[in-house]
Amino acid sequence: MxxxxxxxxxxxxxxxxxxxxxxxxxxxxxxxxxxxxxxxxxxxxxxxxxxxxxxxxxxxxxxxxxxxxxxxxxSAASSNLPKALLFDCDGVLVDTEKDGHRISFNDTFAEKELGVTWDVDLYGELLKIGGGKERMTAYFNKVGWPEKAPKGDQERKEFIASLHKRKTELFMVLIEKKLLPLRPGVAKLIDQALGSGVKVAVCSTSNEKAVSAIVSCLLGPERAEQIQIFAGDVVPRKKPDPAIYQLASKTLGVEPSSCVVVEDSAIGLAAAKAAGMKCIVTKSGYTADEDFLNADAVFDCIGDPPEERFDLAFCGSLLEKQYVS
Structure with a gap:
C-alpha cells in the first residue's frame, strides 16, 4: 500500500x-x-x-x-502545464459515432439506393479502421461492391469520395441542429487551457468540415477562433499512424514531450504514443472494452463539477510523472 x-x-x-x-x-x-x-x-x-x-x-x-x-x-500539484492540449474529435468532444456518423452513412447509402445498412455492432467493428472513406472502401472490398458502384479503381475512389461528401453534409445538419451534445467537461477543460495560455487543437481522422462544424457549433465561435484543427486528409496516413499528431506538434511549434492528448480509442492512443506524447483516454460508447494498457490515465469522461474527473493541472502532472515497475 x-x-x-x-x-x-x-x-x-x-x-x-x-x-x-x-x-x-x-x-x-x-x-x-x-x-x-x-x-x-x-x-x-x-x-x-x-x-x-x-x-x-x-x-x-x-x-x-x-x-x-x-x-x-x-488535480495533481504541478509546476508545469502542457504546452499543447490535443483532442480527438469523435468520441472525445462528442459521442458522435453511433447516432451521428453511423446514421449519416446509412442515410447516404439509402439515398443512393445501395442496399447497405451498417448496424450498431457492425459499425463498432468498422471503427477499427481510421477514416470514413477508408472505412467504406475496406467494407466494400470485403463484402463486395454495390451494383451501382463503378468498376475501375479510380472511378471507385471518386465514388467513395462522393458518398463521403454527402455523408458529411448530412452529419453537419445533425451538428448544426445541436442534436449531439458535447461530452461532460470538454468545454471546462478547453477553457482552462486557453485561459492558461496552453495551445489547443483538435486532431481527427474525420472530414475537416465535420470537425470544424462540431468545434464552431458546439464550442462556440469565440473558442473556435483559438483552436487549430488538423483533420481528414491533411495527412496521408490515418490513425493509428502518428502522422496527424506529428503534424500538430510541428505546426504548433511544441515538442511532443510537452503535449497531452485526449483520446477515446485504441487506435487514437496508439497514434498519440507513437508520436511521443502523453495520452489520457476518456472512454466512449464504442470503446469502453478496448485495451488501454499504454494510456497514461483512463477515465469515463472529463466531467463537470460536481462530477469532475480531472482538470488541466492533472494533465500537467502527467508530464512530470515517474513510473516504477
Whole structure:
C-alpha cells in the first residue's frame, strides 16, 4: 500500500487494470504520485473491485488529489502545464459515432439506393479502421461492391469520395441542429487551457468540415477562433499512424514531450504514443472494452463539477510523472 508523511513522500498505486479515483474512473499503469502534507497512510486504505481508492482526507490548498464528495478530483500539484492540449474529435468532444456518423452513412447509402445498412455492432467493428472513406472502401472490398458502384479503381475512389461528401453534409445538419451534445467537461477543460495560455487543437481522422462544424457549433465561435484543427486528409496516413499528431506538434511549434492528448480509442492512443506524447483516454460508447494498457490515465469522461474527473493541472502532472515497475 502507501505511506505518506510529507510533501516529498510518494504513493505507489498498482493495479493490472485500473486505479479507481471514483467508482467510474481509473488510471492505468503503475504511477508514483506526489502528495501534500495532509495525506496520511490511514487515508489510503479503501479498495473497490481490487482497485486502490484514495479517500477520507481533505487536502490542503486543493493540491494533489482534492476531496470531492464521495470521490476525488484528479488535480495533481504541478509546476508545469502542457504546452499543447490535443483532442480527438469523435468520441472525445462528442459521442458522435453511433447516432451521428453511423446514421449519416446509412442515410447516404439509402439515398443512393445501395442496399447497405451498417448496424450498431457492425459499425463498432468498422471503427477499427481510421477514416470514413477508408472505412467504406475496406467494407466494400470485403463484402463486395454495390451494383451501382463503378468498376475501375479510380472511378471507385471518386465514388467513395462522393458518398463521403454527402455523408458529411448530412452529419453537419445533425451538428448544426445541436442534436449531439458535447461530452461532460470538454468545454471546462478547453477553457482552462486557453485561459492558461496552453495551445489547443483538435486532431481527427474525420472530414475537416465535420470537425470544424462540431468545434464552431458546439464550442462556440469565440473558442473556435483559438483552436487549430488538423483533420481528414491533411495527412496521408490515418490513425493509428502518428502522422496527424506529428503534424500538430510541428505546426504548433511544441515538442511532443510537452503535449497531452485526449483520446477515446485504441487506435487514437496508439497514434498519440507513437508520436511521443502523453495520452489520457476518456472512454466512449464504442470503446469502453478496448485495451488501454499504454494510456497514461483512463477515465469515463472529463466531467463537470460536481462530477469532475480531472482538470488541466492533472494533465500537467502527467508530464512530470515517474513510473516504477
Amino acid at each position: 502507501a505511506t505518506a508523511a510529507s510533501t516529498s513522500s510518494l504513493i505507489t498505486l498498482k493495479s493490472n487494470s485500473a486505479l479507481c479515483c471514483t467508482s467510474s474512473l481509473s488510471f492505468t499503469a503503475t504511477q508514483v504520485i506526489k502528495t501534500p502534507q495532509s495525506v496520511s497512510s490511514s487515508s489510503l486504505t479503501s479498495s473497490i473491485n481490487g482497485c486502490t481508492r484514495i479517500s477520507g482526507t481533505v487536502l490542503k490548498n486543493n493540491n494533489g488529489f482534492r476531496r470531492k464528495r464521495s470521490g476525488v478530483v484528479c
